[in-house]
Amino acid sequence: MGLVIADDLLGRGLQRIQREIDQAFDLKLPVPDDSRASLVEAMRHAAIGGGKRVRPLLLSAVAEMYGVSRPAAVLAGCAIEAIHVYSLIHDDLPCMDDDDLRHGKPTVHKAFDEATAVLAGDSLHALAFEILAGRQVSTDPFIRAELVYALASASGHTGMAGGQMMDMVAEGEAFDLRTVTLLQQLKTGALLGAAVEMGAILGKVPEEGRSHLRAYARDIGLAFQIADDLLDEEGDEMLAGKALRKDAPAGKATFVSLMGVDGARQQAQALSQQAIGHLASHGKEADLLRALAKFIVERDR
Template sequence: MSFSLAEYLQSRRYLIEQALERYLPSPSDRPQRLHESIRYSVLAPGKRIRPILVIAGAEAVGGTAEQVLPTACALECIHVFSLIHDDLPCMDNDDYRRGRPTNHKIFGEALALLAGDALLALAFQLIAENAASVPPERVLPTLHLVAKASGTWGMVGGQVVDMESQGQTVTPDTLHYIHSHKTGALLTCSVVAGATLAGGSAQQIEALRRYGEHIGLAFQIADDILDIVGDQERIGKPVGSDQKQDKATYPRLFGIEESRQRARHEMKAALQQLQEFDEKADPLRALAQFIVERDI
C-alpha cells in the first residue's frame, strides 16, 4: 500500500487544529480581546508544517502523534508569534498575511505585540505540560532545544541579520546564516523535538537533525523563488515583496535556475539522512519532496 501524503497531512492537521482549539486561551476568558487576537492569527488557515514535523519526527522513531501534541502545538505558537511580530509596522509593515489582514491591522499594534508575547510564553507552558505523557528527562532537553532555536541563537538572530542586510550586498555566508537561523532553526528543532520526546536514539536524533537542516534550507530557497514566480493568491502576500524590500534571497544571489537546483540538492541530501529508517519515516520522506516541489 503506497503512502498518501495528502491523507497524512489532512489527518495530522485535523489533530493539530483540534488540539490548538483546546490549548489556546478561550475568547470568553479575560482579557477577551487578547484571546481573540491570539486565536485570529493561530487559527487562520495554515500549512502547519512545524507541528506536522514534530509529529512525523516522533512517528519516525516509533512514537505517536498524541504523545507529542502539546509540543507540536507549541511550535505552531512560536511560528505564529514570529509572524505577528514580523508584520508590525516597525518590522516588515505588512498589511496582509495568508490572504487576511495582519493581526495589528485588526487589533492594533499594542495588542498584536502582546499577543505575540503571550504566544511565546504559552509555547513553553505547553512543552512543560508535555510531561503528562512523556518523562521529564525527555521534555527538558526538548524545551531547551526549542528555546535556543527561537531566540538569538536561532529565529530571532536570523531575523536581525536579515534586517541588517536589507539594501546591502550579502555574501553567500551571510545568506546561509540568515536562512539557517530565521527559518531553518525552528524547522530543524521541530523534527528533533518530536524524535526526542518519543525516545529516539542519539543516532536517530542526529540523522533527523541533519534531515531538518537540509529541508530547512530547501524550504527557504523554495520560499524565495515563490516570492518571485508565485502569484499573490497562492502565497497570500504581494508578489515581489522581498525584492521591494531589497531582501537577501537565493534568486538574487544565484538566479532562479541555480536556486531551483540547490533546493533539489538539499531535498536529496535530506532523504539520504533517512536511509537507516523504515517505512515509519515515509511521512518525512514525502514532506521533504512536498516542501521543495509544492510550487517551484
Template structure:
C-alpha cells in the same frame, strides 16, 4: 516518481495533522472572559485555521518514528506552531516587514491593532513553553526540560530571533551565499530543526537517530527557504497567501538574487534529495518525511 503534494498519502497526512493541530490549539487557547478576552481572540486569530502546519507535521512524523504517544506528539506540535505563529505576528508589524496579508487574510495587527498583535505574539510564545513544561507532554521531567531548552535555543538570539535581526539589516550588508545560508538557518532552519528532532527527544532516541533527523532538517530548511525565495519572485499573492516581490523591493539579497532562478531551483531540488538520503536509517517508516522534502520545493504557497 514524485507523488503529487495535492493528492495521495502526504496530502491526506498533512490534512489530518492540520485538523488535529487545529483541534488541540482550540483546546489549549480557549476564549476568555473579561478585558483580556480581546488578547485571546487575537491569539486564536493568529494561530487557528491557517497555514500549511508544516512544522507541527514534522514534529508528529518524527515522533511516529519512535512510537511516541500521539497525544504527547500533538502537544509538542502545537507548541512549535504557537512559536511559529507568534513570529509571523511580530514579523508582520509595521516596525518589521509591515505586511497587510498573511495566510490569505488580514494580518493580526490589521485585524486588531498593533499593541494587541504585539501582546498576542507574546502570549503565544509563553503559552508554548507552558505546554511543553506541563506533565501531559511527557511523564519524564528531564524530557520536558530538554524540550524547553531545545525550543528556547531554536527560537532565541542564536536562532529565529537572531536571524530576524540579521534579516532586518540584510539590505545594508554585503550578503553572499554563505551569509544568506547562515541567516536562513537561524531564521527558518532552527525551528524546523526543533520540529524534526522533537520526536527523538520524546522517544529518548539514540544519538545516531537524532543526528540523522538533524541533518535532514538542515537540508529541508534550506530547500524550504529557497522555495520561499522563488515564490517571492514568481508567485501570485492570492495563491501564496501573502505579499510577494518584497525582497526585491527592499533590495535584499536572497538565494534567487545571488544564484538566479534556475540555479536556485536546482539547488533546492538537490537539497531535497540530500535530505531524503539522511532518512535511510529509518527505512519505510520515514516515507512521509521523504515526501515532505519533495513537497517543500514543489509547493505554490
C-alpha cells in the same frame, strides 16, 4: 486550505495535523469573559485555521517513527507552531515587515491593533513553553525539560530571532552566499531543526542516533528557504495568501538574487534529494519525511 498535494500520504498527513493543531489551539485558548477577551481572540485569529503546519507535521512524523503517542506529538507540535505563529505576528508589525495579509486573512495588527498584536505574540510565546513543561506532553520530566531547551535555544537570539535580525539588516547590504545561508539557517532552519529534534526527544532517540535526522533537517531547512525565495520571485499572491515580490525592491540578497532562478531551483532540488538520502537507514516508516522533503521544494505557497 484547498492545497493540492500529489502525494496521498503527505496530503492525508497534512490534513490530519492541520485539524489536530486547530483543535489543540482551540482547547488551549478558551475566550475569557472579561477585558482579556480581545487578547485571546487575537491569539485565536492568528493560531487557528491558517498555515501549512509544516513544523508540527515534521515533529509528528519523526515522533511516529519512534512510536510516540499521537496526543503527545500533537501537543508538542502545537507548542512549536505557537512559536512560529508568534514570530509571524511580530514579523508582520508595521515596524518590521509591515504586512497586511497573512494566510489570506488580515494580519493581527490590522484585525485588532498593534498593541494587541505585540501582546498576542508574547502570549503565544509563553503558551509554547507552558505546554511543553506541562505534564500532558510527557510524564517524564527529562523529556519536558529537553523539549523546552530545544525550542528555546532554536527560537532566541542564537536561532530564529537572530536570523530575523540579520534579515532586517540584510536590506541594502551586499550579503554573500555564505552570509545568506547562515541567515536562513537561523531564521528558518533553526525551528525546522527543532521540530525534528523534538520528535526525536519524544521518541527517546539517543543523541548518537540523531545525526542523520539533524542532517535531514538541515537540508530541508535550506531547501525550504530557497523555495520561499523562489515563491517570492515567481509565486501567486492569491495562493500564497500574503504579499510577495518584496525582496528585490528592498535590495535584499536572497538565494535567487545570488544564484538566479534556475540555479536556486536546482539547488533546492539537490538539497531535497540529499535530505532523502539521509533517511537511507529507514524503511517505509520514513516515507512521510521523504514526501515532505519533496513537497517543500514543489509547494506553490
